Amino acid sequence: VSREALEKRYKQGWVVEVEDDIDKLTRRIRLARQNKEIVSIGYHGNVVDVWERMVQEFETNGERLVDLGSDQTSCHNPFNGGYYPVQLTFHEAQxxxxxxxxxxKTLVQESLRRHVEAVNKMSGAGMFFFDYGNAFLLEADRAGK
Incomplete structure (x- = not known):
């Protein structure tokens, strides 16, 4: 959600492309899959929007655009800037x-529930998901999901 953090990852080479538009992101993912292209795309927005869009694409088109998913949020500190609720912009959340x-905190927990619900739907569609130790699944559980 932070433009500054995204640009930092881009300059460090962790992200090869940056996208602000969810429709363009979806088209780019689809193109990369069709071309069997390996690419890292940073999305300037909330990851919940991305996961929910991936669910929508699967439910609408029967197309699973993600085979392997993880989460890069800092849920070890979810209420002090480690996780931003999907309902707000970055600046509104701050x-x-x-x-x-x-x-x-209430909005973070609502967002976590939406987040894990979308990930669970994608996992049910055959996507593999892992929590690499950032406490995402722990905090989702604490939020009631």
């Missing part, structure tokens, strides 16, 4: 985190 930490 403001709410300072002004109303209880509301921020």
């Amino acid at each position: 403001q709410l985190m300072n002004d109303d930490p209880f509301r921020f």
